Amino acid sequence: MPAVPNITLNNGVEIPQLGFGVFQVPPEKTKEATLSALDVGYRHIDTAEMYGNEKEVGQAVRESGIDRAELFVTSKLNNGFHAHDDALAAFDQSLADLDIGYLDLFLIHWPLPKVGDFVETWKALEEVYRSGRAKAIGVSNFQPHHLRRLLDETDVVPAVNQIEVHPYLTQETARAFGAEHGIATEAWSPIAQGLVLKDPVITSIADRLGKSAAQVTLRWHIQRGDIVFPKSVTRSRVEENFALFDFELTEGDMSEISALNRDERTGPNPDEFNYVP
Ligand SMILES: NC(=O)C1=CN([C@@H]2O[C@H](COP(=O)(O)OP(=O)(O)OC[C@H]3O[C@@H](n4cnc5c(N)ncnc54)[C@H](OP(=O)(O)O)[C@@H]3O)[C@@H](O)[C@H]2O)C=CC1
Numbered sequence: 001m002p003a004v005p006n007i008t009l010n011n012g013v014e015i016p017q018l019g020f021g022v023f024q025v026p027p028e029k030t031k032e033a034t035l036s037a038l039d040v041g042y043r044h045i046d047t048a049e050m051y052g053n054e055k056e057v058g059q060a061v062r063e064s065g066i067d068r069a070e071l072f073v074t075s076k077l078n079n080g081f082h083a084h085d086d087a088l089a090a091f092d093q094s095l096a097d098l099d100i101g102y103l104d105l106f107l108i109h110w111p112l113p114k115v116g117d118f119v120e121t122w123k124a125l126e127e128v129y130r131s132g133r134a135k136a137i138g139v140s141n142f143q144p145h146h147l148r149r150l151l152d153e154t155d156v157v158p159a160v161n162q163i164e165v166h167p168y169l170t171q172e173t174a175r176a177f178g179a180e181h182g183i184a185t186e187a188w189s190p191i192a193q194g195l196v197l198k199d200p201v202i203t204s205i206a207d208r209l210g211k212s213a214a215q216v217t218l219r220w221h222i223q224r225g226d227i228v229f230p231k232s233v234t235r236s237r238v239e240e241n242f243a244l245f246d247f248e249l250t251e252g253d254m255s256e257i258s259a260l261n262r263d264e265r266t267g268p269n270p271d272e273f274n275y276v277p
């Protein structure tokens with residue numbers, strides 16, 4: 001099977017463009033699901049303190065027997081820890097729970113514009129980055145105007161912005177802002193948790209190519225250059241979602257899928273989401 005390409009982040013760190021997400025994977029199933037994904041060939045895992053399964057992701061990484069340097073693990077700062085010292089302590093806790101030596105990427109999970117000042121939070125992540133315990137740092141769910149503040153008021157440009165992207169929410173403005181400033185876009189809920197899989201445009205392309213609707217949708221993300229990490233606890237789907245590199249969508253296919261955009265979110269709007277557990 002052709003290899004998963006790497007994307008080079010703005011500090012030179014390489015990230016596999018396709019990974020495995022573990023949101024809503026219960027902790028008791030996470031070690032097995034992650035080991036299964038690693039067995040299929042995934043080398044990039046996306047978790048978060050919020051998901052409650054960092055320990056189990058770490059167990060899978062350690063038990064897999066795969067060289068740590070071949071793996072890319074992301075985690076995220078939960079919403080209750082935006083104050084500077086809380087952010088530093090939360091990073092320490094995530095790393096202790098994962099117990100994998102270092103994180104490849106650590107993100108502010110949500111900007112929470114009414115909760116505190118994410119610029120202060122970002123400065124804590126810069127300290128973590130300088131310590132070498134996270135090889136790259138980034139943000140999640142940041143709008144261009146949030147990113148603008150980080151660019152204007154802090155030193156390290158986020159390596160990634162992880163945002164909701166799928167055919168019904170193509171995020172052209174946020175992706176263009178990222179591209180202009182060297183911030184890679186990571187597309188969360190890349191198949192919109194299944195919502196787009198019955199779309200007739202996608203199923204008709206899938207039928208023509210002899211691929212599944214999920215494969216066509218994920219391939220659309222890959223050809224747009226975004227980083228994706230679909231979640232599944234179903235081995236056959238985990239395999240299916242990995243088999244994206246032996247076919248191509250035409251420019252016409254790409255345009256047809258992009259034209260499905262209707263600015264429809266499945267998750268919260270980051271300008272309005274201020275939830276702290
Ligand atoms: N930063 C953020 O705020 C957020 C980040 N994320 C990240 O993005 C990852 C992916 O997003 P997520 O919300 O999980 O949604 P996805 O778009 O990856 O969809 C997951 C759902 O689709 C099903 N599914 C997966 N593959 C297939 C397939 N080939 N055919 C049919 N159904 C399929 C899964 O079912 P099953 O498991 O039963 O097989 C599950 O119900 C998360 O795991 C997390 O890492 C997600 C949300 C927010």
Ligand SMILES: O=C(O)C(=O)[C@@H](O)[C@H](O)C(=O)CO
Nearest residue numbers: 023024048050109110267268
């Ligand atoms: O999965 C994530 O990473 C999230 O941030 C979501 O769970 C998000 O917080 C949400 O769905 C809130 O309803």
